[in-house]
Each structure stands twice: as structure tokens, then as C-alpha cells.
Amino acid sequence: MMAALRCVIYRDLLLAVRRSSDVLTVLLFFVIVVSLFPLGVGPDPTLLRTIAPGVIWVAALLASMLALNRMFASDHADGALEQMLLGATPLGMTVGAKVLAHWLVSGLPLVLISPVLALQFDFPRELLGVLVLSLVLGTPVLSLIGAIGAALTLGLRGAGALLSLLVLPLYVPVLIIGAGAAEAAASGLPGHAQLLLLGALLIFAGAFAPWAAAVALRISVE
Amino acid sequence: MNWGSWEKFFAMGGYALYVWSSYLVALALLIAELAFLALRKRNAVGRIRAGGTAGRADR
Amino acid sequence: MSINWFKYSSPQTFFPLAGKLALGFSVLALLACSVGLYLGFFVAPTDAQQGESYRIIFIHVPAAWMSMFLYVVMAFWAGLGLAFNTRLSGMMASAIAPTGALFTFIALWTGSFWGKPTWGTWWVWDARLTSELILLFLYFGFMALQAAIDDPRRADKAGAVLALVGVVNIPIIYFSVKWWNTLHQGASVSLTRSPSMAATMLTAMLIMTFGFWFYGIAAVLLRARCIMLERERLSDWAAEYAKGTA
Numbered sequence: 001m002m003a004a005l006r007c008v009i010y011r012d013l014l015l016a017v018r019r020s021s022d023v024l025t026v027l028l029f030f031v032i033v034v035s036l037f038p039l040g041v042g043p044d045p046t047l048l049r050t051i052a053p054g055v056i057w058v059a060a061l062l063a064s065m066l067a068l069n070r071m072f073a074s075d076h077a078d079g080a081l082e083q084m085l086l087g088a089t090p091l092g093m094t095v096g097a098k099v100l101a102h103w104l105v106s107g108l109p110l111v112l113i114s115p116v117l118a119l120q121f122d123f124p125r126e127l128l129g130v131l132v133l134s135l136v137l138g139t140p141v142l143s144l145i146g147a148i149g150a151a152l153t154l155g156l157r158g159a160g161a162l163l164s165l166l167v168l169p170l171y172v173p174v175l176i177i178g179a180g181a182a183e184a185a186a187s188g189l190p191g192h193a194q195l196l197l198l199g200a201l202l203i204f205a206g207a208f209a210p211w212a213a214a215v216a217l218r219i220s221v222e
Numbered sequence: 223m224n225w226g227s228w229e230k231f232f233a234m235g236g237y238a239l240y241v242w243s244s245y246l247v248a249l250a251l252l253i254a255e256l257a258f259l260a261l262r263k264r265n266a267v268g269r270i271r272a273g274g275t276a277g278r279a280d281r
Numbered sequence: 282m283s284i285n286w287f288k289y290s291s292p293q294t295f296f297p298l299a300g301k302l303a304l305g306f307s308v309l310a311l312l313a314c315s316v317g318l319y320l321g322f323f324v325a326p327t328d329a330q331q332g333e334s335y336r337i338i339f340i341h342v343p344a345a346w347m348s349m350f351l352y353v354v355m356a357f358w359a360g361l362g363l364a365f366n367t368r369l370s371g372m373m374a375s376a377i378a379p380t381g382a383l384f385t386f387i388a389l390w391t392g393s394f395w396g397k398p399t400w401g402t403w404w405v406w407d408a409r410l411t412s413e414l415i416l417l418f419l420y421f422g423f424m425a426l427q428a429a430i431d432d433p434r435r436a437d438k439a440g441a442v443l444a445l446v447g448v449v450n451i452p453i454i455y456f457s458v459k460w461w462n463t464l465h466q467g468a469s470v471s472l473t474r475s476p477s478m479a480a481t482m483l484t485a486m487l488i489m490t491f492g493f494w495f496y497g498i499a500a501v502l503l504r505a506r507c508i509m510l511e512r513e514r515l516s517d518w519a520a521e522y523a524k525g526t527a
Binding site: 225231234235236237240241243244245247248251252255256259262263266267269270271273 | 322323327332333334336337340341344379380383386387390391394395397398496500503504506507510511514515519520522523524526
């Protein structure tokens with residue numbers, strides 16, 4: 001089974017590399033959105049420093065959501081998804097593998113570029129660690145929850161907008177806790193509580209979301 | 223609770239706008255829901271009557 | 282005598298029962314709300330801090346409680362339909378959503394109109410109001426998903442997964458919002474809990490909650506009847522019913 005899962009991950013990564021424009025557009029969206037906020041609220045450094053974690057988190061949320069369509073749609077279109085449904089590997093594990101590959105391609109780049117963007121907001125350098133760690137723990141949760149939404153809206157008209165409506169309310173706790181970690185660190189408190197909570201959310205989502213997404217996939221593909 | 227007079231009751235101690243807006247909007251929405259359901263039922267029944275036997279397997 | 286537990290699990294048998302129950306609960310709702318509002322406006326005294334504006338509580342809190350309760354009930358029926366593949370369970374879940382969303386909106390609207398005289402602004406990022414807002418989005422998501430799927434069976438099952446994921450998330454959302462609220466606003470008196478509530482106020486509020494609950498049951502059953510007529514429009518019993526109602 002591990003071989004099958006490695007295959008799934010490798011395939012998804014290979015496809016992402018071949019269609020790298022998909023990946024890069026999402027990353028660029030993230031960068032642009034973060035840059036829009038100072039243009040909207042003014043260049044006052046104190047204000048920007050305060051809103052930096054929140055802005056970066058919201059932008060990461062939106063960018064992550066943009067990338068969700070890719071998770072199942074192309075496999076559904078060329079019939080590979082049905083093969084996965086029929087295969088011997090438990091569907092939950094296959095979905096987990098796909099989510100991992102999706103995060104490696106869509107989530108991890110966001111995490112890696114976030115320190116640069118945070119510096120744009122003059123976010124204190126010693127607090128960057130907390131921010132990056134919160135994103136490392138939080139973006140996989142976003143991919144996991146997003147997988148459920150992507151599976152539910154597979155093949156529907158207006159799937160993109162519908163997906164946002166379904167998934168954003170579920171993202172709210174991750175946003176609150178994730179942004180809260182860096183904000184707490186900025187006001188002098190350790191962000192440990194939030195980071196631990198994010199870890200708990202990650203474990204919880206990691207345990208249940210692939211299974212829920214698998215159920216949703218079976219419903220959508222029939 | 224002795225209001226003293228109807229004017230005092232409707233004035234709600236100065237908060238008339240807030241209290242009555244809340245209650246009236248809530249009432250209006252609940253009535254609208256029931257009205258909409260009555261309309262929906264009428265349309266459904268009309269559609270059944272108009273549908274005839276098209277689509278039924280045993281006719 | 283053996284009881285047939287599943288007698289009412291088909292639309293054909295449940296349809297007339299739903300009609301009678303809806304009528305009964307409507308009457309009960311009217312009674313309960315009349316009593317509750319009388320108590321609330323003519324027996325309960327003026328509040329020491331908030332004056333007469335607190336009287337909004339008699340619809341704000343019942344609406345909020347019902348909005349959350351209905352979501353859980355909706356998830357229950359949806360889950361039942363998913364597990365046992367019963368048509369009627371899915372129809373019940375779909376019937377509940379709009380009423381639940383309506384109660385959520387009423388809770389938000391009345392909360393806003395209560396907040397303006399109390400706090401000075403039309404919107405307060407109070408933990409409960411913010412949670413209610415997210416609950417509204419959850420209801421809308423459920424309804425939008427079901428509206429986007431043409432096949433009613435797939436719509437029921439997809440909605441069920443979403444409702445179950447939502448119901449698991451609601452406690453998480455509520456606690457994270459509560460935490461966020463206390464961190465950012467510090468200790469402040471909650472919009473919905475005055476330090477001590479006079480017994481008459483509490484009684485009136487509880488009776489109004491029952492009134493809203495009975496109304497909710499009636500509205501949901503009426504909508505379920507509409508859904509049954511729409512989905513089963515090709516069946517014989519529906520044709521009989523349509524002929525019967527002149």
C-alpha cells in the first residue's frame with residue numbers, strides 16, 4: 001500500500017511540475033493580495049505591523065482555496081479518479097496522499113515566501129519563526145478541509161465560487177488561531193497555546209478529513 | 223409591568239425604533255416564510271395536475 | 282401487537298401526518314408566543330441598566346438558540362439519511378435548512394438592533410453574534426450546495442456530508458471565536474447575558490423559546506410536504522392528493 005501511495009504522490013507532483021503555471025499563479029496571487037492591503041489601508045508602519053499576521057493569513061487562506069479545484073478535477077476529467085475509487089488502496093489513504101502532494105505544491109511555497117512578505121510589513125524578525133510555524137501547521141489543515149469541499153463540488157457548475165462558500169466558514173477557527181499565534185507573539189505573550197492548538201487541529205483534520213473527503217468523492221462520482 | 227398609557231408602551235422608553243424594528247422584521251419574515259410555503263405548495267400541486275401521466279412507468 | 286416503527290418512513294404515509302402535526306404545532310406556537318410576549322411586555326419589569334431596549338431579548342435569544350438547535354437536528358436527519366439511505370430523512374434535512382437560516386438571520390438582525398442602543402454601533406464583534414454570522418454562512422453553504430446539484434439523491438448525500446462536517450466544526454468555531462473575542466476586547470459584559478435576570482424575564486424568554494420551537498417544527502413540516510410533493514410528483518399518492526385538493 002505504501003508503494004501505491006508513493007505512486008500517487010509522485011504522480012501528482014510530476015503533474016504539478018509539468019503544469020507549473022498552475023502552481024506559480026497561486027503563489028503570485030498570494031504575493032499580490034498581500035501587497036494590496038498596504039495600498040488599501042495606507043503606509044503607516046505601526047498599522048501595517050499590527051495587521052501583518054492577519055493579512056498574511058487571510059491571503060494564505062484565499063490562495064489555498066484557489067488551488068483546491070486542482071485536487072480532483074483533472075483526475076475526474078481523465079478517468080483516473082474512478083480508477084482510484086476502484087483500486088485496492090483504501091480511498092481515505094489515497095485522498096490523504098493527494099492532499100499531501102497538493103500541500104507540497106500549493107501550501108509549502110506560501111509558507112516559504114511568507115517571511116519575505118512579513119518583512120514588507122516590517123514585522124519584527126524575531127517573531128517570524130512563530131508566523132512561519134503557524135503557517136506550516138495551518139496550511140495543511142486548510143488543504144485537508146479544502147479536500148472535503150473539493151470532493152463535494154466535483155463537476156458542478158460554478159464549483160469555484162460554491163467551494164469558497166462551503167469551505168471559508170470551516171476555515172475560520174484555523175484563521176483565528178493561526179493569526180492569533182503571531183499576534184500573541186507580537187504583544188509579548190508566547191504563541192505556544194495557539195501553536196499547540198494548531199497542531200491539535202492538524203492531527204484532528206489529518207485523521208478525519210481524508211475519510212470525509214473519500215465519502216464525498218464516492219457520492220460525487222457515484 | 224404597568225405602562226401607564228399606550229403612548230408610553232409604544233415609546234418603549236425611547237427605544238421604540240430598536241424594539242419595534244426588531245419585532246416587526248421578525249414577524250414579517252416569519253409570515254413571509256409561511257406565505258412562501260403556501261405558494262410553493264400551490265405550485266407543486268399545480269405542477270402535478272398539469273403533468274398528466276407523462277413519465278409514469280405503469281401507465 | 283407488533284409496532285411497525287417504519288410506518289411513517291415513506292413520504293406517502295408521512296405526508297398526511299405532517300399536515301396534521303404542522304397544524305397542531307402552529308396553534309401551539311401561537312399560544313406560546315402570545316403568552317410569552319404578554320409576560321415579556323406586560324409583566325416583566327424595566328431593566329435597571331438597559332431600560333426598555335432589553336425587551337428585544339425575547340426574540341433574540343430564542344431565535345439564536347433555535348438557529349443552533351435546528352442545525353444539529355438538520356445534521357441528525359442528514360446523517361440518518363446518509364447511513365440508512367432513506368429518502369425522507371434527506372427531505373427533512375433539506376426542509377430544515379431555510380428555517381434555520383431564517384432564525385439565524387433574525388438573531389443577527391435583532392442582535393444588531395439591540396447592540397446599537399447598548400453599545401453604540403450597529404455591529405459588535407461579540408462572540409455570539411460572530412458565531413451566528415458564521416452559522417448563517419454554514420446554512421447558506423448547505424443550501425447552495427443542494428441547489429447546485431440536480432440529482433436529488435446526490436444532493437441529499439452531499440448536503441449530509443457537509444452538514445456533518447459543519448456540526449463537528451460548530452463547537453470548534455464557537456470556542457475559537459469566543460477566545461478571539463476575549464483576547465481582543467478584554468472582559469466585557471456579554472450582549473446576551475445581563476448580570477442577573479429577573480425571574481419573569483427568564484420565564485418569558487423560555488416560553489418564547491418554546492413558541493419559536495413549535496413554529497420551527499410547523500414550518501419545517503410544511504416545507505417537507507412541499508418537498509415531498511415536488512420530488513414524488515410522479516407517484517400515485519401525489520396525483521390522488523392533487524386531485525383531492527380542488
